[in-house]
Amino acid sequence: MFDVMYKTDGIGLSAPQVGINLRLMVFNPVGERGEGEEIVLVNPRVSKYSKKLTLFNEGCLSFPGINADVKRPESVKIDAYDVNGKRFSVNLSDLPARIFQHEFDHLQGILFFERMNEEVLDSIRGQLQALETKYEGMTGLPSPENIGNHRRRKVAVGFGKL
Template identity: 40%
Template sequence: MTLRPILIHPDPRLKKPCPPVTEFDAELRKLAEDMLATMYDAPGIGLAAPQVGVIRRVIVMDCMKAPEPPRPMVLINPQVIAASQATSTYEEGCLSIPDQYADVTRPAEVTVRWQDLDGAEQQDHFTGLWATCVQHEIDHLDGKLFIDYLGPIKRQMITRKMEKLKRDRARA
């Protein structure tokens, strides 16, 4: 298990649509293991492969809060196959956009189909924070960030803050 560096916006890899995973091998298992470790260490509730520089359709998530036991999930090639008309608004953040948060409105419930680490098809219905998280992470696989839901001025303001953060980190 290796903690992987998380890319900070703006980075062109975060805007690239990811091709589907076709090989379900030891390398994929290692990626999923590393991503879960990186997500928990950050700490976060979701992480997409492009955030660690891997342009593949892989996400991990775990929205359980202590003292509930963890429920780590690895979703390969996930896709929303149904979404509710009802919406919910959550204050979203992103490990690639540290310390920046904004309200994003999304479908309140979604049904998602994906493959597990063995390539077997899975499907589940997500509500609440789980629904928001899975949609946020799938957006990453399509090159979309939560700030893309914001108005241009707020988006530019956050992007400038991230550019400054990257400059400051490069100097340190």
């Protein structure tokens, strides 16, 4: 998964994004192999999150070239397992917390644009629809993600109102 993440210039990746049906994510806030810390989380769970929310311009490897502002808790405390099955807890803040929350949402079936306010979502709606059209043209199949079928998430598992 790190190989895919680095090849696509990402800083985080969840298993469902690459067709693996596991509650697993990897990330490296630096986004460069050999630099920063490579983090692997298996079956992560949010145990606490800050009430202070911050706005950040996010992108997603599942929606290349689309970036927009998403408001999320500034910090989170998580419980997870490492690749050897050892349970641990960690506090994350700033960019690592942001990456974790984005990837955790993927594990919950939530996409980053579902966390955007309507004004922000409207600003990228055309780009999302263009990606859907491109996918359908390349595959002959309907897009698995349809912006018309999604609504903004006010509350998600493990987090408060966003």
